[in-house]
Amino acid sequence: MDEEQQLQLGSTYTRAELEAVFGGRRMHGIARTSIGDHVLLYADPSKGRGHGYYDSLDAEExxxxxxxxxxxxxxRDQGTQSLSAGNTAILNHREEGRDLLLFWAVGRVNGSRGPKRQHYVGKFAIDQTRPYFLRADPGSDDEREVYVFRLRPVGQIVRPPIDYMPVAIETTYTETHPGPLLLPIDEASSKLIELEQNSAKDFIRRATSEVVVERREGALVDRFQDFLATKQHVAKRWYVNPRGHRRGFQTDLFDVTAHVLYEAKGKADRNSVRMAIGQLFDYRRSIEPPPLLAILLPEAPNPDLRNLIESVDISLVYEEDGTFVGWPVEPHGADATVE
Structure with a gap:
C-alpha cells in the first residue's frame, strides 16, 4: 500500500501493511502513528473476550x-487498567489533533497460518459528554476493571461481515458494566450503573455549538451530582434496553435516595424541553417501580415552558446562584397518590 494511498472503507489490510505506511507501536491494540495524525485502534472480538475486552459497534444509541x-x-495480569499509554491516546486524541481509525479482525491471510486481516471500519471520535466508563472483568479473580471508551462514528462507516461480529453472551448487568445485548431482546430490561464524571477534563480541540451544549450538559450533571452528595443523596444512572432493540440507552442521572429520574439539558430552550419530556416518558416504561420525573436545566426556562413541564406532571429543577431551584422534588399530579 503506497503512503499516499488513502484507506478504503471496508477494505482489509495486514498490520504490517498499515505499520509500513503509518508507523506506530507494534503489537499493540492502540497505536499512535508516527506518520500522519492518527491513532489506530485494532479490535479482535474472537481473541479479546478471553482477556476481558468486549468491543461492540452496536453498544447503545x-x-x-x-x-x-x-x-x-x-x-489481565496487570490488574485494573490505568489511563496511560494507549488509553490516553484515545482520551486525548482531540487535544493532539489525531483521528481515531478503527480496524476489525476478519480472519487471516492464507487460511489459519497467515497474518490477520484488518477490516477498516472507519473514523471515530470519543464521545464529548461521557468519554468512558469502567467495566468489571468477569474473568478476573481480583475484581479487575477495564476502561471502555464510548466512540461515535465520524462520517460513514462500513461494518465487518456478520460472521465476525461478536455474539451476545451476557444477559445480566452489574453497576459498572452496562453489558449491552447485541441481538434484539424479547423483554425490556434495566439496571442501575455508576455515574462517571463528565467534565473533569475539557479535551475539546475544535468546539462546535453542539459540542459546547453537550459539555455544558455534562458539567451540569456533575455539579448536580456534587450537590446531591452534600445532601447525602446517592446518584447513579439507569441503563435501559427497550424490548426488541439490540442497543440500550443511558439516562442522565437517577437520585436513588429520592427515586427521581432526571433528564439534563445544556440549554433551556423549547427543543431541549420537548426532547427531555419524551425521553423521560420513554425511560420510565423500563424502570420498576416507576420513578418521579424531573428535568434538569442550567437556568430557568420561560413561563410557557414551565407551564408545559407542569402540564405533564414532570418537575423542574434548574441552577441559579450556585444552588438548584425546585429541589427537592415532590410528588404531584398522578404521582402524589403513589405510596
Whole structure:
C-alpha cells in the first residue's frame, strides 16, 4: 500500500501493511502513528473476550446517534487498567489533533497460518459528554476493571461481515458494566450503573455549538451530582434496553435516595424541553417501580415552558446562584397518590 494511498472503507489490510505506511507501536491494540495524525485502534472480538475486552459497534444509541464501545489496553495480569499509554491516546486524541481509525479482525491471510486481516471500519471520535466508563472483568479473580471508551462514528462507516461480529453472551448487568445485548431482546430490561464524571477534563480541540451544549450538559450533571452528595443523596444512572432493540440507552442521572429520574439539558430552550419530556416518558416504561420525573436545566426556562413541564406532571429543577431551584422534588399530579 503506497503512503499516499488513502484507506478504503471496508477494505482489509495486514498490520504490517498499515505499520509500513503509518508507523506506530507494534503489537499493540492502540497505536499512535508516527506518520500522519492518527491513532489506530485494532479490535479482535474472537481473541479479546478471553482477556476481558468486549468491543461492540452496536453498544447503545441516544438522541445524537450510535455509540460504539472500545476496550482500553492493559493485560489481565496487570490488574485494573490505568489511563496511560494507549488509553490516553484515545482520551486525548482531540487535544493532539489525531483521528481515531478503527480496524476489525476478519480472519487471516492464507487460511489459519497467515497474518490477520484488518477490516477498516472507519473514523471515530470519543464521545464529548461521557468519554468512558469502567467495566468489571468477569474473568478476573481480583475484581479487575477495564476502561471502555464510548466512540461515535465520524462520517460513514462500513461494518465487518456478520460472521465476525461478536455474539451476545451476557444477559445480566452489574453497576459498572452496562453489558449491552447485541441481538434484539424479547423483554425490556434495566439496571442501575455508576455515574462517571463528565467534565473533569475539557479535551475539546475544535468546539462546535453542539459540542459546547453537550459539555455544558455534562458539567451540569456533575455539579448536580456534587450537590446531591452534600445532601447525602446517592446518584447513579439507569441503563435501559427497550424490548426488541439490540442497543440500550443511558439516562442522565437517577437520585436513588429520592427515586427521581432526571433528564439534563445544556440549554433551556423549547427543543431541549420537548426532547427531555419524551425521553423521560420513554425511560420510565423500563424502570420498576416507576420513578418521579424531573428535568434538569442550567437556568430557568420561560413561563410557557414551565407551564408545559407542569402540564405533564414532570418537575423542574434548574441552577441559579450556585444552588438548584425546585429541589427537592415532590410528588404531584398522578404521582402524589403513589405510596
Amino acid at each position: 441516544d438522541e445524537i446517534g450510535a455509540v460504539a464501545y472500545y476496550s482500553g489496553e492493559g493485560q
